[in-house]
Amino acid sequence: MRRIEVALSPADRVPVPKSNGYRVYAALLDALDGVDADVSEHVHDAEFGSVHQSGLRGRFGSCDRENHRTLLPTETYDLTIGVPDPADDDVFEALVRALVFDGDRIELADGPVFVESFESERTSREELLDRAAELDDPSVRLTFHTPTCIEDGESVTAMFPHRGLVFADSLAGKWQTTLPSDAEHLQLDLARAAVENSVITKPAESTYDTHSVLTNRVRDGDRPRAILKQGFTGTYTYEFKQATESVENAVTALALFAEYSGVGCAVARGCGNVSVEVST
Template identity: 55%
Template sequence: MATTDVETEGQRLRYIDISLVPESRFPVPKSDGYSLYGAILDRLAAVDETTSAHVHDAPLGGLRVSALRGTFGESDQRHHKTILPDQTYNLTLGVTDPADAEVFQALVQALVLDGDQLELTNGTFHVHEFESTNTTHADLLDRASEYENPSVQMQFRSPTCIEEANEVTTMFPHRVPVFNSLVGKWGKTAPQELRFDIDRDTIAGSVIEKPDARAYRTHSVLVNRVTKDNGENRNIFRQGFSGVCEYAFKNASSSVQNAVVALALFAEFGGIGSAVSRGCGDVTVEVSER
């Protein structure tokens, strides 16, 4: 089933939920986001080479690609898991690119209208469902303003790799790197008049994190492969975390609360941290009154 919104006036943030059915049993890397990203670019190139090149080359990371979610089997192949033919798998995409309409329409053409196949190295998925929703930065701010005493719960569904300095990534859902990452992503995509003037000290002094220790995990995830000068391939890894964390407020002004809640809601579209196009930084967010 495809839900294809047609409103294109102004930039919109788009969230796409895809259900996939495999043709057969086959292995995929445990860090499958990198493979999925490549497969999606290949499908885009088959229908729109210009948009595919734009997505690949865009400095903003405007297409977020989650890891696969579902039930996997063991694999004899090292660092791999097995796709099971009797299972359904889910994949989410987030589009925050300024050319959102063109990227979205190319995705619809590639994965719905021009065939339903997504081919990985060792096997093929068929797109069973393709559903989308959209919003704007202004809409997220309006939603955030509805809460008087909010609490934000984030579920980090895939490894979240937030680079702090010198390619060193944080391994814990600390409030400062999480929301500082989102401030940067929001600022690169939002209209000038909706950007936030909120710094690390303000986040540190206004937000409290309450992680669920039982859900907390650390990861080292493959995000890219590069060819060295001698022709050998080099795997690029990033370190990060997954789990559940609640964020509450202490002595925070209403403007800071609204900004942080809006940033959290934005995370579902843009992801958190680096390598969000390759399976990292995929989150779900629930906001409630305390």
């Protein structure tokens, strides 16, 4: 698995939607297609979340275009890309070629942003499980930086990071669906009831906010139609109460995994970007 931090800056003022993640995703696919069409197609068509990206994060200027804001040439914007895909080597190599070796920019709809720096780190599920096992009664803090949209039933989105939804449903599901075919021994058996009975959620209430985020535009006949999802941002701490060692280890490993996979749906289009702090 890979986690990549890219710093980008425009040469001129560039308008972007307030929800810029879906535009960045389209631009990344185009950049990948320019160096390896097979990888671009794989990322686009994968049934699981092959790539997670945060969208551009930083200080924006105002814009006279409705539901837009402006990238400023005096500012640098951060883009986090997570690659939990079993084919992470191929995806990573294509990203390096597209953004470092063969190119130096991402072409957005209204102008390019140029790569200032590109840093990456690699880990494995074994390493995440080992780190989790070394911790005694840990406290896990998740900061949801971009709107996080977790489906809860049919056509319903949770508006709060309930412990069962975050760990047993979203993250455990992503862990399983992106597990390499030769790594069945790393499957996590984590029941939602076990999480709900032994994990406590402590919100930092002042950080909580809700959002309606644009994740795509599709054609409905001759007319464009916006696809909106609802989600939340904020910081939440998860602690354990009378939890078994296996539940502690699984929840902690999944929290660490979240920085690579994102949380919830539409993670390829900028949703569900988190940072994680684990302490004892």
